[in-house]
Amino acid sequence: xxxxxxxxxxxxxxxxxxxxxxxxxxxxxxxxxxxxxxxxxxxxxxxxxxxxxxxxxxxxxxxxxxxxxxxxxxxxxxxxxxxxxxxxxxxxxxxxxxxxxxxxxxxxxxxxxxxxxxxxxxxxxxxxxxxxxxxxxxxxxxxxxxxxxxxxxxxxxxxxxxxxxxxxxxxxxxxxxxxxxxxxxxxxxxxxxxxxxxxxxxxxxxxxxxxxxxxxxxxxxxxxxxxxxxxxxxxxxxxxxxxxxxxxxxxxxxxxxxxxxxxxxxxxxxxxxxxxxxxxxxxxxxxxxxxxxxxxxxxxxxxxxxxxxxxxxxxxxxxxxxxxxxxxxxxxxxxxxxxxxxxxxxxxxxxxxxxxx
Amino acid sequence: xxxxxxxxxxxxxxxxxxxxxxxxxxxxxxxxxxxxxxxxxxxxxxxxxxxxxxxxxxxxxxxxxxxxxxxxxxxxxxxxxxxxxxxxxxxxxxxxxxxxxxxxxxxxxxxxxxxxxxxxxxxxxxxxxxxxxxxxxxxxxxxxxxxxxxxxxxxxxxxxxxxxxxxxxxxxxxxxxxxxxxxxxxxxxxxxxxxxxxxxxxxxxxxxxxxxxxxxxxxxxxxxxxxxxxxxxxx
Numbered sequence: 001x002x003x004x005x006x007x008x009x010x011x012x013x014x015x016x017x018x019x020x021x022x023x024x025x026x027x028x029x030x031x032x033x034x035x036x037x038x039x040x041x042x043x044x045x046x047x048x049x050x051x052x053x054x055x056x057x058x059x060x061x062x063x064x065x066x067x068x069x070x071x072x073x074x075x076x077x078x079x080x081x082x083x084x085x086x087x088x089x090x091x092x093x094x095x096x097x098x099x100x101x102x103x104x105x106x107x108x109x110x111x112x113x114x115x116x117x118x119x120x121x122x123x124x125x126x127x128x129x130x131x132x133x134x135x136x137x138x139x140x141x142x143x144x145x146x147x148x149x150x151x152x153x154x155x156x157x158x159x160x161x162x163x164x165x166x167x168x169x170x171x172x173x174x175x176x177x178x179x180x181x182x183x184x185x186x187x188x189x190x191x192x193x194x195x196x197x198x199x200x201x202x203x204x205x206x207x208x209x210x211x212x213x214x215x216x217x218x219x220x221x222x223x224x225x226x227x228x229x230x231x232x233x234x235x236x237x238x239x240x241x242x243x244x245x246x247x248x249x250x251x252x253x254x255x256x257x258x259x260x261x262x263x264x265x266x267x268x269x270x271x272x273x274x275x276x277x278x279x280x281x282x283x284x285x286x287x288x289x290x291x292x293x294x295x296x297x298x299x300x301x302x303x304x305x306x307x308x309x310x311x312x313x314x315x316x317x318x319x320x321x322x323x324x325x326x327x328x329x330x331x332x333x334x335x336x337x338x339x340x341x342x343x344x345x346x347x348x349x350x351x352x353x354x355x356x357x
Numbered sequence: 358x359x360x361x362x363x364x365x366x367x368x369x370x371x372x373x374x375x376x377x378x379x380x381x382x383x384x385x386x387x388x389x390x391x392x393x394x395x396x397x398x399x400x401x402x403x404x405x406x407x408x409x410x411x412x413x414x415x416x417x418x419x420x421x422x423x424x425x426x427x428x429x430x431x432x433x434x435x436x437x438x439x440x441x442x443x444x445x446x447x448x449x450x451x452x453x454x455x456x457x458x459x460x461x462x463x464x465x466x467x468x469x470x471x472x473x474x475x476x477x478x479x480x481x482x483x484x485x486x487x488x489x490x491x492x493x494x495x496x497x498x499x500x501x502x503x504x505x506x507x508x509x510x511x512x513x514x515x516x517x518x519x520x521x522x523x524x525x526x527x528x529x530x531x532x533x534x535x536x537x538x539x540x541x542x543x544x545x546x547x548x549x550x551x552x553x554x555x556x557x558x559x560x561x562x563x564x565x566x567x568x569x570x571x572x573x574x575x576x577x578x579x580x581x582x583x584x585x586x587x588x589x590x591x592x
Contacts, residue, residue: 049487075490088488092506101502105493151492 008055048075081153102151381523396474426532462523477511521575
């Protein structure tokens with residue numbers, strides 16, 4: 001019995017065809033793909049807003065949709081909490097009334113989430129008497145999340161929860177999302193087109209392109225599939241390394257990556273852990289020899305697992321325990337005779353790293 | 358009611374005013390549930406035969422009121438398809454009573470009401486109902502707690518428009534309700550009656566002024582509703 005078992009086929013009036021099947025047992029699953037790939041339709045089908053021409057949806061073993069048996073459970077009886085991309089808070093109700101809306105309707109046996117605790121975790125207790133129209137983007141996002149939580153969902157769906165926020169807010173909301181996942185362990189499905197969000201939040205990812213599933217797996221595996229999925233929009237893959245521990249050495253903050261060390265561009269310790277480090281593949285230099293006498297502080301040894309040619313560049317995936325992508329020219333790749341299996345060193349300037357907490 | 362006001366109008370004029378307001382209020386109130394249902398339907402739901410419903414609702418807008426009154430008379434007359442049923446089963450006689458005036462006002466003002474309500478629902482994001490349902494509200498519950506309150510200003514404006522149109526109803530009323538003093542003689546009918554008398558043109562100015570006053574008040578009220586900034590700017 002899977003947490004989510006999904007299968008659906010639907011042809012839209014415009015000609016777009018959705019043919020998607022997947023299962024997941026993981027707490028946080030990401031549905032990843034470029035915009036227009038059909039991600040939101042998957043969420044809509046699970047929530048019960050879209051009734052596909054044929055399909056079957058089971059949540060924790062309970063059938064919510066089965067076109068073969070003409071079964072369709074209406075959205076209000078699915079106990080699925082949905083966080084919409086544009087929040088859809090009720091503009092005529094106060095924040096408190098918005099939060100109580102789902103609380104009022106939920107079933108008694110689903111009262112495991114305490115109303116007060118939601119206010120605490122999301123830090124929205126001070127907003128209760130305000131109207132949604134007067135909230136900032138980040139506040140709205142938290143209230144929308146809170147509203148979905150107080151309805152006591154068995155499954156949480158989030159449609160691009162971070163897309164409408166700027167970089168600084170994104171980091172803050174991400175931290176809230178992580179707190180929510182830690183606190184209640186509600187199975188969550190979230191849609192995104194940003195690789196960094198997948199790597200950061202998800203334990204499992206379903207990659208969708210053009211209405212079809214093209215890969216599933218752990219974020220590291222699925223996002224390294226030969227097809228340059230979702231890269232088209234963002235011009236290549238994104239590097240996001242997870243550092244479980246950061247320590248101070250010789251007055252420098254250093255992160256641990258297995259038995260290797262990564263210099264961070266700062267002297268003080270970040271207050272949260274784990275710490276995530278983001279950088280562009282173009283900032284990674286590859287060398288076949290273990291080099292010394294270069295200015296780049298970070299030298300990470302690893303083994304190439306694949307090469308992906310894209311436009312005028314070759315993207316090289318290096319396994320250093322986690323995957324690091326490097327962008328090189330086709331000439332350089334040929335000159336160094338880079339191939340899967342070869343050992344390389346990744347050179348990285350500390351200052352090209354961006355620390356996100 | 359103070360003395361001055363009473364002396365300002367003759368007893369006949371008072372009766373006409375009372376009758377007009379009662380008829381217009383009852384007509385607008387009785388149309389409201391159907392007006393909301395049809396306004397919502399036209400704003401939100403795509404269905405076959407939608408154009409037919411739309412045409413039927415809008416017909417009284419372009420039809421001469423006298424024709425609407427004539428059709429009502431045929432349907433609700435003692436031998437008409439609806440009138441005979443009402444008379445036989447319930448013993449209710451509608452034509453040439455104040456109820457007929459209400460009926461006439463309802464039919465003639467209905468398109469205005471539906472139009473205002475429909476526009477109001479069109480300006481409410483339909484996905485807010487989806488949000489409500491994902492939080493456990495039934496379809497009807499989502500309508501009553503989200504869409505209707507958000508469209509309430511337009512609904513009230515539609516009610517006022519229908520009320521104002523009902524106050525002025527003449528053609529259909531005189532056909533189906535007649536012009537019976539104290540029973541169906543509303544302000545417009547009273548003006549017509551007084552003005553038709555020899556030398557009556559000079560006597561009906563108070564009723565004319567009253568009509569203008571009521572119409573202006575209704576327009577001002579609906580305008581005010583439309584312009585009023587809600588205390589929470591809507592999204």
